[in-house]
Amino acid sequence: MAELATIARPYAEALFRVAKENQTAFTLASWSALVSEMAQVASHVDVKELAHNPRMSNDLVADTFFSALRSPLNDEAKNFVNMLLENGRLDLLPEIAQQFLVLKNVQEGTADADITSAFPLSSSQLSELLTTLEKKFKRKLNPSVTVDSSLIGGVRVLVGDEVFDTSVRARLQQMHAALVN
Secondary structure (H helix, E strand, C coil), rough: HHHHHHHHHHHHHHHHHHHHHHHCCCCCHHHHHHHHHHHHHHHCCHHHHHHHCCCHHHHHHHHHHHHHHCCCCHHHHHHHHHHHHCCCCCCHHHHHHHHHHHHHHHHHHHHEEEECCCCCCCCCHHHHHHHHHHHHHHEEEEEEEEEEECCCCCCEEEEECCEEEHHHHHHHHHHHHHHHC
């Protein structure tokens, strides 16, 4: 995985520079949505198979790829996809999209927060939790909430490589470890 990240980084940085320079027509948010959509299409099994088929021309693969997208593409995005195809790197698009999102979040001073809760959260509970988490992590958070009843109670929050776990399951595991040792 580290190797894919290393190879994808220059592509993500180059695409991010292009996105920042061309914000008049496309905002960073619309670029991010487009890159995410392109990553989703590129990770589809049939698209991967088509891209790796030596009998298919890059133009045919590009046309097929473009037709699978719902969002309209600007010239920069088309050139980027064509460049990836020429270099045999279309399968890097999911990693490029991930790194692009990180660069966008850094630019905007935000971070993605993966919140896992033992029970569904109401909008007021989520709002209160976000206020507390934003103070703790010292930045605006973009929440993504999932429910996992195996937590028994509480929440587990992942922001970048930081974990904030107040779940009952985590506390039980800590007690178990203390009793065993």
